[in-house]
Amino acid sequence: MTAGREAASCVAARQSDFAAALLDPQRAAPAGLRAWNGSDPHVRLAVHRNNVVGSLVDALAATFPVVQQLVGHEFFRAMAARFVRQEPPRSRVLAHYGQEFPSYIAAFEPAQGLPYLADVARLEVARVAAYHAADADPVSDEMVSLALSSGDRMGDLQLVVHPSLATLESPFAVVTLWAAHQGDGEIAPVEVDVPEGALVLRAGLDVLVLRAPAGAVAFLDAVRAAHPLGEAAARALAATADFDLAATLSQLLAHGVLTSLHLPQRLSS
């Protein structure tokens, strides 16, 4: 029993040392490694170190292509490698790895010259989340017609947004910046110091990035907090005086942002 426990705890120590060495290039190779030809196992361990950091940097590069374009390949990989070592994945499902990367970028001293970079990264996180989000059909035309005929109860309408929807408000022109980096051609100069709101969602199989109409982000945030139409519109107006409910609703419906539009059940009649 004792011998077995010692063997097991020895295995445990070895795997802990191995794990620690993977993310810390300064750390010595764990004890107990060997090579058939007596060569220094450090070089062999480096294969795993490169696999771990390289594959995770690749995963971030796939999620943040515009951030990479904005800072360049080398800068991006160096910044991403630091992030990987500080914030390695906590989940075995890598699709959502990098949700903390925007905050890391915001605090990353060498990137301070591009103050909009973190918000572009937030937009790119939202795109990947929308791509993999749950499926839901947009609200049907019949349901919309029925809801719009609810007369003086319209303010009570409960709206449900698509599970893929994310909103983002930025002091920078994030949507314009992002859109400018979608083609292969010359990138026109972008006036970055213009506040923009973004709506990110999936319509069918395609992820859309829309410039949010004035007040739409406040409106949708209120809708997602389960406020009825009237209350959500009041909050949007309070946030932005030129909020246009009719125009916003028609844009949301046109892009399939809403999946339901209904009056709450009356408790009694």
Next chain:
Amino acid sequence: MPHAAPTRRPGRPATGPLGPHGMASGLPRRAGIGLKPQHFGEVLGTRPDIGFFEVHAENYMVDGGPFHHYLTRVREHYPLSLHGVGLSIGGLDPLDESHLDRLATLVARYRPASFSEHLAWSSHGDTFFNDLLPVPYDRATLERVCDHVDRVQERLRCRMLLENPSSYVEFEASTMSEAAFIREVVRRTGCGLLLDVNNLHVSCINHGRDAQACLRDLPLSEVGEIHLAGFARDQDAAGAPLLIDSHGSPVDEAVWGLYADVVATLGAVPTLLERDNDVPALATLLAEAGRADAMLQARTEPRGLGACGGGV
């Protein structure tokens, strides 16, 4: 506790599903390729003549969207091999039950003909390393790996295939050969072997072993699927060749040679051409699979495979 007699796991039948919810059919004895997002539309539009498609389970552990949309449609036309890369069967921690739940959900949804995982670890504590990391071949590790394989088969109600690893370092603590370790896991748990011929070649070059001897030592009668892939070349500190299992290039001629030996010994076995990096055009992948298919078709006499529901 992990000190019970090693005979506590009765050998399971070599073929057939483990329970009433086991997978119903095995992979065809043909070549298959990985299903890549960049090929989704072309696969559905052209329906290439290929034995099966393979996906990494973790890529499909998402709520919805194009991955599920396309895999659902591809599955209507092709058998599926579900290959896990995140279970960490060689890990110290108990298996992640929520990860097993996600796997079980995928198995129920897509009814794969085969589920496979690696003899490796990829998580430690709460960190996921996204790499297949080596284990020492000693008694304590053997006990743990067998416990983990038992749990997978119990949870998924299916005979799983365990893949031989590619490795770069060895452990002073190892008390048995890789082949002997795998033989013992297969004997105790009743799992099958996913024979990665590229991994075998890579590991044999990296550790100065004789590939033919390693091949003979493996439980070849329990092979349910074969993997072929490309590697990259590097050197160790002494200047000896160090091959990296990169999945980023065509299959090397040395690996094709070993594969020919395996097919000559085993007959036709379902064979996956793996390409995960620098993925080329679909036609290029299909051409490589065609080469394996031609070798398999020259050896079509039926054999009991023993894969997850594979042998009839």
